[in-house]
Amino acid sequence: MLKIDNLSCNYKQIIALSDVSLHINRGEIVSLIGANGAGKTTLLRAISGLQKIRDGKIYFDENDITKLESHDVAKLGIAQIPEGRGLFSILSVEENLRLGAYVRDDGEVRSDIEKIYAQFPTLREKSQEYAGTLSGGQQQMVAVGRALMSRPKLLLLDEPSMGLAPIIVEEIFEVIKTLRDSGTTIFIVEQNAFLALSVTDRAYVLENGKIVMSGDSLELLKDERVKEAYLGA
Amino acid sequence: MSEFFGFLLSGVTVGFIYALVGIGFTVIYNSSGIINFSQGEFVMAGGMSTVFLLKAGLPLGVSFILAIMITSMIGIVLYKLISFSKESSQISLIILTLGFAIFLRGLAEVVFDKELHTIPSFVGDGSFDMFGTTLTYQSILIMIVSIVIVTLLYFFFKKTKTGQAMMAASINVDAARLMGINIKKILMINFALSATIAAIGGILLTPITSTNYEVGIMLGLKGFAAAIIGGLSNPFGAVVGGLVLGILESLIAGYVSSEYKDAVAFVVMLGILFFMPGGIFGNTKAQRV
Numbered sequence: 001m002l003k004i005d006n007l008s009c010n011y012k013q014i015i016a017l018s019d020v021s022l023h024i025n026r027g028e029i030v031s032l033i034g035a036n037g038a039g040k041t042t043l044l045r046a047i048s049g050l051q052k053i054r055d056g057k058i059y060f061d062e063n064d065i066t067k068l069e070s071h072d073v074a075k076l077g078i079a080q081i082p083e084g085r086g087l088f089s090i091l092s093v094e095e096n097l098r099l100g101a102y103v104r105d106d107g108e109v110r111s112d113i114e115k116i117y118a119q120f121p122t123l124r125e126k127s128q129e130y131a132g133t134l135s136g137g138q139q140q141m142v143a144v145g146r147a148l149m150s151r152p153k154l155l156l157l158d159e160p161s162m163g164l165a166p167i168i169v170e171e172i173f174e175v176i177k178t179l180r181d182s183g184t185t186i187f188i189v190e191q192n193a194f195l196a197l198s199v200t201d202r203a204y205v206l207e208n209g210k211i212v213m214s215g216d217s218l219e220l221l222k223d224e225r226v227k228e229a230y231l232g233a
Numbered sequence: 234m235s236e237f238f239g240f241l242l243s244g245v246t247v248g249f250i251y252a253l254v255g256i257g258f259t260v261i262y263n264s265s266g267i268i269n270f271s272q273g274e275f276v277m278a279g280g281m282s283t284v285f286l287l288k289a290g291l292p293l294g295v296s297f298i299l300a301i302m303i304t305s306m307i308g309i310v311l312y313k314l315i316s317f318s319k320e321s322s323q324i325s326l327i328i329l330t331l332g333f334a335i336f337l338r339g340l341a342e343v344v345f346d347k348e349l350h351t352i353p354s355f356v357g358d359g360s361f362d363m364f365g366t367t368l369t370y371q372s373i374l375i376m377i378v379s380i381v382i383v384t385l386l387y388f389f390f391k392k393t394k395t396g397q398a399m400m401a402a403s404i405n406v407d408a409a410r411l412m413g414i415n416i417k418k419i420l421m422i423n424f425a426l427s428a429t430i431a432a433i434g435g436i437l438l439t440p441i442t443s444t445n446y447e448v449g450i451m452l453g454l455k456g457f458a459a460a461i462i463g464g465l466s467n468p469f470g471a472v473v474g475g476l477v478l479g480i481l482e483s484l485i486a487g488y489v490s491s492e493y494k495d496a497v498a499f500v501v502m503l504g505i506l507f508f509m510p511g512g513i514f515g516n517t518k519a520q521r522v
Contacts, residue, residue, distance in 0.1 A: 074413030086408030
């Protein structure tokens with residue numbers, strides 16, 4: 001579904017990604033783990049068209065999307081929950097959700113908002129409040145809900161666990177599992193390697209802008225090098 | 234007392250015009266971070282185009298519509314210049330708008346002339362007697378049209394998909410892009426919208442104060458002051474800022490001396506920048522200007 005060939009990006013003068021290749025099959029849930037500054041966010045930004053690409057290609061459903069502008073990437077069905085959630089803080093929760101459906105023009109936006117409220121009942125209570133006034137966990141729910149409102153084919157998540165209490169993180173990952181079971185293809189970027197490896201099918205390990213390892217998530221969990229570098233064992 | 238109401242009402246009338254210009258500043262600033270110093274020239278373009286279209290014998294309604302269209306095209310031209318500019322730092326883009334303003338002034342001087350022009354009131358020269366003072370129909374028209382514009386803008390930002398996209402883009406550009414919002418298109422709409430509102434202000438004002446090619450300098454600065462007082466990022470703050478400014482000016486001109494009238498805007502603006510740099514309603518992006 002998504003295929004990245006030899007992608008290289010610079011961030012300012014620094015090489016952020018060099019020669020990164022990976023692929024994600026339809027219906028899969030894949031993670032990219034790596035330390036802070038490894039280039040994970042840059043990769044997601046490149047896929048979404050927010051980051052200039054120096055070299056390499058990105059294909060989505062066989063189409064070359066390397067040079068597409070971000071709004072066109074979104075229209076193809078790639079949604080991203082960016083680092084720090086990127087909520088529209090001074091708009092209401094409901095307005096945020098509605099903006100998630102910006103690319104759609106069917107008549108089912110209202111019923112989809114109801115579905116999000118059914119999944120996250122807290123958001124129904126807070127629907128008219130400014131998104132910026134919600135707690136971190138609730139904001140993450142809005143971010144997830146907003147991304148789902150576009151009915152994405154591929155969902156990109158940038159550090160869904162960042163800054164959240166463990167119990168909230170668990171809740172968010174439960175939702176991610178439900179999404180996977182409903183057939184959404186998901187790509188998660190995570191610093192919390194244990195969490196990412198335990199919910200995903202496959203994973204890539206990014207170090208200093210290069211993919212250094214890849215494979216079945218459960219096998220990576222047992223891998224000595226991964227254990228040492230990322231699982232603190 | 235009747236004198237006071239007289240000053241108050243004329244202050245409100247002019248204040249609404251400052252408000253319309255100020256709204257233009259906030260709309261562009263919100264979406265691009267640029268302070269558009271051509272805003273006053275948009276007002277001039279609206280007024281001067283109307284004068285000359287009327288002189289050419291076109292009916293009132295047609296002249297208004299054409300003048301607004303001409304001005305919004307000028308807004309789009311400015312957007313195009315900015316988007317083609319290789320220079321991306323905001324300071325250089327702000328200087329670009331300043332240069333564009335000077336260009337527009339020169340263009341108006343060549344295409345039109347240097348004379349002072351006025352046009353008859355659109356609603357006749359009649360007036361009401363209120364609170365012991367008179368209020369002309371044109372003043373009432375300015376108030377009504379301004380209130381209608383502000384109300385329409387509110388619903389536009391709150392209830393329409395494009396308006397919400399503009400809000401989203403002003404809050405978080407990257408997130409807006411991820412929603413599938415075409416930022417370039419939104420920016421262009423913002424410039425056209427600012428120019429349209431400014432043009433309407435310029436048209437409404439011409440029967441009261443008359444216009445010439447350089448009327449935009451002072452109006453632009455007053456509108457800028459209105460926007461700063463209201464907190465640069467809030468269009469509805471600019472309305473309050475414009476009214477405060479218009480009323481203060483009118484009172485100072487009436488009770489002290491009209492010599493000091495133009496100083497009011499800058500004294501108030503400096504006061505705001507010193508003591509509450511975010512402006513009265515600048516809750517969203519309170520930062521040092």
